[in-house]
Amino acid sequence: MSEPLLHLTDVGFAWPGQPALLDIPAFSLARGETLFLHGPSGSGKTTLLGLLGGVHRADRGSIRLLGCELGGLSSAARDRFRADHSGYLFQQFNLLPFLAVRDNVTLPCRFSRLRAERARQRHAGVTQAATELLRRLGLPDDLHARRASSLSIGQQQRVAAARALIGQPELVIADEPTSALDADSREAFINLLFEECRAAQASLLFVSHDRSLAPLFDRSLSLLDLNRAARLPEIR
Amino acid sequence: MHLLRLALASLANRRFIAVLTVFAIALSVALLLAVERVRTEARASFASTISGTDLVVGARSGSVNLLLYSVFRIGNATNNIRWESFEHFANHPQVSWAIPLSLGDSHRGYRVLGTSQAYFEHYRYGRRQALQLAEGRPFGGDPFEVVLGAEVARTLGYQLGSELVLAHGVARVSLVEHDDKPFTVVGILAPTGTPVDRTLHISLAGMEALHVDWRNGVPAQGAARIDAERVRALLRDCQNGPDDACRSILQPKAITAFLLGLNNRVATFGLQRAINEYRGEPLLAILPGVALQELWSLMSVAERALFVVSLFVVLTGLVGMLTAILASLAERRREMAILRSVGARPWHIGGLLMLEATALALAGIALGLGLLYLGIALAQAPLQAHYGLYLPLALPSLHEWQLLGGILCAAILMGLVPAWRAYRQSLADGLSIHL
Numbered sequence: 076m077s078e079p080l081l082h083l084t085d086v087g088f089a090w091p092g093q094p095a096l097l098d099i100p101a102f103s104l105a106r107g108e109t110l111f112l113h114g115p116s117g118s119g120k121t122t123l124l125g126l127l128g129g130v131h132r133a134d135r136g137s138i139r140l141l142g143c144e145l146g147g148l149s150s151a152a153r154d155r156f157r158a159d160h161s162g163y164l165f166q167q168f169n170l171l172p173f174l175a176v177r178d179n180v181t182l183p184c185r186f187s188r189l190r191a192e193r194a195r196q197r198h199a200g201v202t203q204a205a206t207e208l209l210r211r212l213g214l215p216d217d218l219h220a221r222r223a224s225s226l227s228i229g230q231q232q233r234v235a236a237a238r239a240l241i242g243q244p245e246l247v248i249a250d251e252p253t254s255a256l257d258a259d260s261r262e263a264f265i266n267l268l269f270e271e272c273r274a275a276q277a278s279l280l281f282v283s284h285d286r287s288l289a290p291l292f293d294r295s296l297s298l299l300d301l302n303r304a305a306r307l308p309e310i311r
Numbered sequence: 312m313h314l315l316r317l318a319l320a321s322l323a324n325r326r327f328i329a330v331l332t333v334f335a336i337a338l339s340v341a342l343l344l345a346v347e348r349v350r351t352e353a354r355a356s357f358a359s360t361i362s363g364t365d366l367v368v369g370a371r372s373g374s375v376n377l378l379l380y381s382v383f384r385i386g387n388a389t390n391n392i393r394w395e396s397f398e399h400f401a402n403h404p405q406v407s408w409a410i411p412l413s414l415g416d417s418h419r420g421y422r423v424l425g426t427s428q429a430y431f432e433h434y435r436y437g438r439r440q441a442l443q444l445a446e447g448r449p450f451g452g453d454p455f456e457v458v459l460g461a462e463v464a465r466t467l468g469y470q471l472g473s474e475l476v477l478a479h480g481v482a483r484v485s486l487v488e489h490d491d492k493p494f495t496v497v498g499i500l501a502p503t504g505t506p507v508d509r510t511l512h513i514s515l516a517g518m519e520a521l522h523v524d525w526r527n528g529v530p531a532q533g534a535a536r537i538d539a540e541r542v543r544a545l546l547r548d549c550q551n552g553p554d555d556a557c558r559s560i561l562q563p564k565a566i567t568a569f570l571l572g573l574n575n576r577v578a579t580f581g582l583q584r585a586i587n588e589y590r591g592e593p594l595l596a597i598l599p600g601v602a603l604q605e606l607w608s609l610m611s612v613a614e615r616a617l618f619v620v621s622l623f624v625v626l627t628g629l630v631g632m633l634t635a636i637l638a639s640l641a642e643r644r645r646e647m648a649i650l651r652s653v654g655a656r657p658w659h660i661g662g663l664l665m666l667e668a669t670a671l672a673l674a675g676i677a678l679g680l681g682l683l684y685l686g687i688a689l690a691q692a693p694l695q696a697h698y699g700l701y702l703p704l705a706l707p708s709l710h711e712w713q714l715l716g717g718i719l720c721a722a723i724l725m726g727l728v729p730a731w732r733a734y735r736q737s738l739a740d741g742l743s744i745h746l
Contacts, residue, residue, distance in 0.1 A: 130651070130741035151656060158654025163742060169649055173324030174317075185313040186654030238653065 129153030190242025336675025425518030668726025
């Protein structure tokens with residue numbers, strides 16, 4: 076595969092009336108790769124994820140996901156593209172507490188026909204896909220119909236992982252998903268996540284301020300090195 | 312569809328506020344519909360105070376005034392009309408029946424109406440319903456017999472055989488009472504929901520007998536007084552010999568007004584003109600339907616005000632809903648961001664809020680209808696008994712559906728406000744849920 080899954084060239088971004096927040100000369104993520112991106116707070120982490128998700132539009136430069144130029148799409152098309160091709164995993168409390176566990180997992184399929192279709196191809200149906208993923212992530216069947224808020228934090232993060240993976244998105248973006256877990260379950264969770272990403276042939280972009288996790292990944296980068304705008308204050 | 316399920320699940324998560332909001336809307340909807348029903352029924356029952364009567368005739372004054380004193384027993388006639396005038400038109404070839412009305416006396420605040428047997432035969436109200444006697448019989452040969460309206464009997468606690476004394480004039484506290492001529496209750500009418508319920512009916516002869524010994528507007532004193540027994544004795548004497556002068560002692564010389572029923576309604580306008588141009592004395596004939604309309608239009612200001620007030624109550628309920636949804640937006644930023652991260656577009660977020668407003672309004676309207684029917688079921692009997700107002704337990708009318716539709720539209724329009732805010736908010740927040 077010649078073209079990487081995700082490729083950024085000379086991307087710049089600033090919030091209106093503020094100095095440049097992001098200035099990334101080059102960044103790419105290969106298919107099936109797991110990348111650890113170290114990002115302390117204030118390094119523009121959240122904004123970068125917003126750009127990759129197509130929620131914000133870069134001021135300059137090119138962001139290509141799956142060979143598609145995000146900047147060339149309308150905001151509605153970017154939204155659809157994100158829904159179809161990327162799964163998100165955030166810090167704790169990223170489930171809808173009032174929905175059942177299973178309904179939380181199937182949410183992306185409700186908004187993306189492509190992912191619903193893939194889930195149906197791989198399994199008998201969307202619900203079966205959710206059940207299968209939850210089982211593989213170690214959540215017994217009797218939890219699937221419970222309200223998401225009744226689960227422990229560790230269990231909730233595994234539900235969120237199942238949700239990010241359902242319908243096989245090509246890119247899984249994880250933003251500090253382990254910050255609420257203790258050291259032991261943190262590693263177990265990351266290994267589980269690797270395994271599932273591999274099974275789904277998804278690339279994993281893992282953002283965290285906790286460097287100790289870096290050795291587990293194929294590659295590790297610091298957003299401070301990547302982002303020239305973030306380095307400026309240090310030079311001065 | 313899944314958006315609706317999401318909206319409902321999210322609402323269920325905030326069920327305490329949601330239930331309160333629905334309840335506020337329901338109460339306001341129930342109030343509006345109740346006001347609307349009472350208004351409609353009051354207008355209908357007002358319009359059906361008198362029916363089947365083609366012309367109401369009295370001394371020349373205003374038509375509303377004539378209607379008020381002759382039918383509603385409110386206010387006083389400016390003038391009486393002569394008995395000859397009544398006889399003249401009662402015997403008119405186009406006239407099928409005529410009911411003389413003589414007013415001016417009262418009993419503990421209720422008006423006394425002197426009339427004839429024709430009243431019980433021909434007076435109609437509502438949908439051409441005739442008067443029904445709940446007990447007893449109409450007044451007969453004895454002049455001192457009285458038939459009570461339903462409310463008079465109930466409020467004052469009279470039964471058949473009760474004796475009562477009438478007062479001269481219509482003031483609530485009477486200075487002059489006809490205490491030498493007590494009347495006996497011989498009949499009690501069934502409730503009609505019209506002013507008939509608040510009337511005591513006596514014969515014209517009885518009305519005349521009350522004032523038989525009066526001279527120049529004051530009762531005779533001492534030996535000149537003629538009490539009930541002497542009146543009866545006089546009448547007995549009259550029956551023995553055909554003495555015209557004697558018989559005419561209880562013959563009324565004047566009455567207040569009369570009602571006419573015609574053989575053919577086509578003749579109404581012709582006869583109306585004939586009466587208005589009558590040379591004997593200045594008379595006024597009115598069509599009761601037209602005068603009722605005129606009278607109602609006078610009262611419709613208050614009625615419309617009531618309607619407007621209840622509209623504002625509904626608005627208050629909807630604003631409460633708006634407040635509840637808007638207040639929830641801040642704490643739901645995380646929910647919105649999660650939805651965005653799983654692929655919801657900003658218009659999904661907006662739509663979610665719209666659906667929420669619609670669902671709350673629909674639930675409020677449904678519960679409001681439920682409350683209305685419950686209220687009607689509970690209040691139907693007492694309302695009919697005390698106010699003669701019959702509220703049917705009927706399905707909503709077209710007008711009521713239109714009102715409900717209007718409320719729903721207003722709610723949806725109001726839903727646009729939080730929808731727009733959430734739309735903007737989700738665009739700005741994006742996927743960040745670091746709140």
